[in-house]
Amino acid sequence: MKGVRFEPLASGHIAQILEIEKVSHGSPWHERSFQNELSHAHSVFVVALKGTDVVGYAGVWILADEAHVTTIAVQPELRGQGLGRELMDEVLARSAERGAVCSTLEVRAGNEAAIHLYESMGYVRAGLRKGYYPDNKEDAVVMWLHQLEKK
Numbered sequence: 001m002k003g004v005r006f007e008p009l010a011s012g013h014i015a016q017i018l019e020i021e022k023v024s025h026g027s028p029w030h031e032r033s034f035q036n037e038l039s040h041a042h043s044v045f046v047v048a049l050k051g052t053d054v055v056g057y058a059g060v061w062i063l064a065d066e067a068h069v070t071t072i073a074v075q076p077e078l079r080g081q082g083l084g085r086e087l088m089d090e091v092l093a094r095s096a097e098r099g100a101v102c103s104t105l106e107v108r109a110g111n112e113a114a115i116h117l118y119e120s121m122g123y124v125r126a127g128l129r130k131g132y133y134p135d136n137k138e139d140a141v142v143m144w145l146h147q148l149e150k151k
């Protein structure tokens with residue numbers, strides 16, 4: 001997206017991230033979860049910035065050679081303009097540089113926007129975890145991207 005740059009997560013981003021987080025997820029992460037990402041040895045976490053404004057973020061944990069997507073969100077006013085896709089490309093490219101060769105994630109079965117995004121990137125449905133999400137007992141779709149591209 002024009003005017004957007006990507007940076008690794010820093011503690012100064014977290015207050016703005018929390019504003020996006022609380023309007024994006026049924027079970028939002030607390031501040032401590034984002035703080036933990038700063039020192040987590042397996043974390044790759046990218047923030048999208050427009051000037052000094054945080055407009056999106058995406059994180060993975062690299063476990064063995066797998067990039068597990070832990071979170072992604074785009075500021076609501078900027079959705080549907082390609083930024084979610086750019087964030088995924090960015091965090092997966094950085095994961096590939098750290099040795100990941102494939103990626104997996106869980107997504108709420110009713111989250112059509114996210115599932116469309118992942119399928120458009122080549123993720124395929126690999127299973128269903130019934131009643132996985134504690135807040136509303138929604139099922140989780142497990143998805144895999146079997147081969148990451150290197151930049």
Ligand SMILES: CC(C)(COP(=O)(O)OP(=O)(O)OC[C@H]1O[C@@H](n2cnc3c(N)ncnc32)[C@H](O)[C@@H]1OP(=O)(O)O)[C@@H](O)C(=O)NCCC(=O)NCCS
Nearest residue numbers: 024073074079080081082083084085107113114116117120
């Ligand atoms: C999921 C999310 C990150 C997508 O970000 P975005 O910037 O809107 O996505 P993009 O504009 O890059 O769109 C990517 C693809 O998804 C599709 N898409 C986006 N919003 C959609 C919607 N509401 N319905 C259907 N498809 C949608 C786009 O058409 C695009 O597909 P294409 O490349 O085939 O055209 C964003 O909707 C969001 O922050 N949602 C709340 C948090 C969330 O649900 N995170 C995922 C948890 S697993």
